[in-house]
Amino acid sequence: MGNFVKYLKNVVTLEIDEDRCTGCRRCIEICPRSVFIMAGGKCQITDIDLCIECGACEANCEFDAISVKQGVGCAAAIIGSMISGGEPECSCCCPDEKTSCC
Amino acid sequence: MKSFPQDHRTPDWIVGTIKSPVGSISIVSAGLTGRDRRGSFRSRVSGFRMRYRVDPGLYAMGNPDENSPVLVSANYKLSFDKLRSSLADTNAYILVLDTNGINVWCAAGKGTFGTEELIVRIKETDLGKLVRHRRIVVPQLGAPGIRAHVVLKETGFRVSYGPVYAGDLPQYLKNSFKATEEMRKVRFTLAERLVLIPMEISQIWKAFLLYTCTVLVLFGLQPNGILFSEAVSGGYHFIFLGLLGIFTGSVLTPVLLPILPFRAFSLKGLVIGAAASLLYYAFVLKETNTGPFLVPVIFLLFPVISSYLALNFTGATPFTNMSGVKKEVKAAVPFYIAALGLSIILFIVYKLQTWGIL
Numbered sequence: 338m339g340n341f342v343k344y345l346k347n348v349v350t351l352e353i354d355e356d357r358c359t360g361c362r363r364c365i366e367i368c369p370r371s372v373f374i375m376a377g378g379k380c381q382i383t384d385i386d387l388c389i390e391c392g393a394c395e396a397n398c399e400f401d402a403i404s405v406k407q408g409v410g411c412a413a414a415i416i417g418s419m420i421s422g423g424e425p426e427c428s429c430c431c432p433d434e435k436t437s438c439c
Numbered sequence: 440m441k442s443f444p445q446d447h448r449t450p451d452w453i454v455g456t457i458k459s460p461v462g463s464i465s466i467v468s469a470g471l472t473g474r475d476r477r478g479s480f481r482s483r484v485s486g487f488r489m490r491y492r493v494d495p496g497l498y499a500m501g502n503p504d505e506n507s508p509v510l511v512s513a514n515y516k517l518s519f520d521k522l523r524s525s526l527a528d529t530n531a532y533i534l535v536l537d538t539n540g541i542n543v544w545c546a547a548g549k550g551t552f553g554t555e556e557l558i559v560r561i562k563e564t565d566l567g568k569l570v571r572h573r574r575i576v577v578p579q580l581g582a583p584g585i586r587a588h589v590v591l592k593e594t595g596f597r598v599s600y601g602p603v604y605a606g607d608l609p610q611y612l613k614n615s616f617k618a619t620e621e622m623r624k625v626r627f628t629l630a631e632r633l634v635l636i637p638m639e640i641s642q643i644w645k646a647f648l649l650y651t652c653t654v655l656v657l658f659g660l661q662p663n664g665i666l667f668s669e670a671v672s673g674g675y676h677f678i679f680l681g682l683l684g685i686f687t688g689s690v691l692t693p694v695l696l697p698i699l700p701f702r703a704f705s706l707k708g709l710v711i712g713a714a715a716s717l718l719y720y721a722f723v724l725k726e727t728n729t730g731p732f733l734v735p736v737i738f739l740l741f742p743v744i745s746s747y748l749a750l751n752f753t754g755a756t757p758f759t760n761m762s763g764v765k766k767e768v769k770a771a772v773p774f775y776i777a778a779l780g781l782s783i784i785l786f787i788v789y790k791l792q793t794w795g796i797l
Contacts, residue, residue, distance in 0.1 A: 342627065342697050345763035366618075367582040367600050369625040370758070390760040391548070393582035407583065408761030409548060411754025412704075415761070415768045425761065427545055427754070 349388040350406040355379050357402035364394040364403060457499050461565040466499045469527035475520050482517050484637040491516040495537035497564045501530035505571045508612060511557065513538040513546050525605040536560055547584030554586045561594045576601045579623060625757045632693045635755045639689040647685060651678050662794055680719060684741040687711045688748025705771040708749020712742035732789035736782045743778045
């Protein structure tokens with residue numbers, strides 16, 4: 338219990354370009370949510386609702402085969418960005434230290 | 440151990456130094472002192488965590504040599520303590536990146552635990568002269584910030600992604616840098632959720648204080664001034680319901696997260712908040728003459744407070760995503776505003792009625 342709690346259905350921006358995938362398995366190695374499996378020498382998405390859009394797979398894919406809109410799944414950051422007009426940024430870690438971090 | 444470990448002096452977790460081809464390196468202990476535990480506690484409950492840092496750079500665990508593994512970490516002291524306390528009886532180097540005192544996962548999301556910083560640290564510390572191998576172990580949750588193939592190209596060091604939990608590191612090192620599937624999964628157990636609750640509460644108690652004052656003033660408000668007895672007798676149910684909303688949204692929602700109905704946090708919080716309001720009404724308010732205007736407020740305002748606080752917990756979990764939270768926020772915020780507006784109107788009507796104007 339609690340291991341694979343899923344979030345909303347069909348919202349995730351993750352995509353794989355199968356033509357570019359070389360089957361190197363890096364994404365399978367680093368995905369903290371076990372989103373990928375190997376099938377037919379290529380990486381495939383098992384259950385897209387598991388994805389948390391952390392961006393680890395995209396950053397570490399040497400062959401640019403994976404795209405995902407990386408971002409924080411944080412309501413405070415998103416409401417903040419709607420008010421300020423910027424990108425959602427995680428900032429509750431340091432509200433009183435705007436200059437040295439965030 | 441030093442008798443007066445000050446911030447700018449040698450910290451008490453540094454227990455010695457070793458000589459190496461790249462200069463002397465501080466040895467850190469694997470044991471945590473009462474001071475470390477107090478620091479961890481304060482980081483969990485207050486803004487103290489913003490200043491809880493270690494100096495970036497190289498450290499040694501045990502008695503490492505040129506073949507020992509290099510483990511990368513962030514300069515948030517809580518993260519660093521977690522790492523070193525997991526490494527008793529291990530000989531290793533720890534390379535601490537400057538993440539502005541933020542933990543690995545959050546800093547990776549921001550990019551401060553990032554490719555550039557890692558490359559600079561590897562070069563600055565002359566890591567290639569310190570060890571004979573060309574492997575660095577990066578925590579798996581640092582992966583969003585690191586482009587392993589770029590690090591390899593720039594420094595010659597191959598990134599091995601370690602386990603999610605520092606506690607699995609000894610096993611991972613024994614397995615010759617192979618993490619099992621279990622080591623790669625992020626858990627979010629009850630204990631991991633419970634430890635976050637104090638921080639949720641510490642972020643809202645000021646708002647609750649303001650809410651309490653507002654409630655007392657509004658209930659006490661009379662056409663000719665503020666009546667203290669009215670403020671308390673009318674207001675205390677609302678103050679208690681406010682506390683109940685905080686409890687369901689910021690405590691019960693995290694605790695019961697996997698078993699509450701719906702996937703959307705705002706709905707989880709709304710359901711449990713509505714249940715609490717219903718129970719409070721059934722067991723406490725039913726016999727009182729709360730009146731036709733305040734009863735709907737009770738069923739609007741407090742489930743919404745609970746829902747909002749539950750929605751805010753999305754940022755503390757490791758399984759939400761931005762696309763989903765955006766969708767939730769877009770649906771929930773207009774609903775919150777409407778519910779709040781309606782509550783204010785109903786409350787005004789209630790006041791006018793008690794004043795005999797309506």
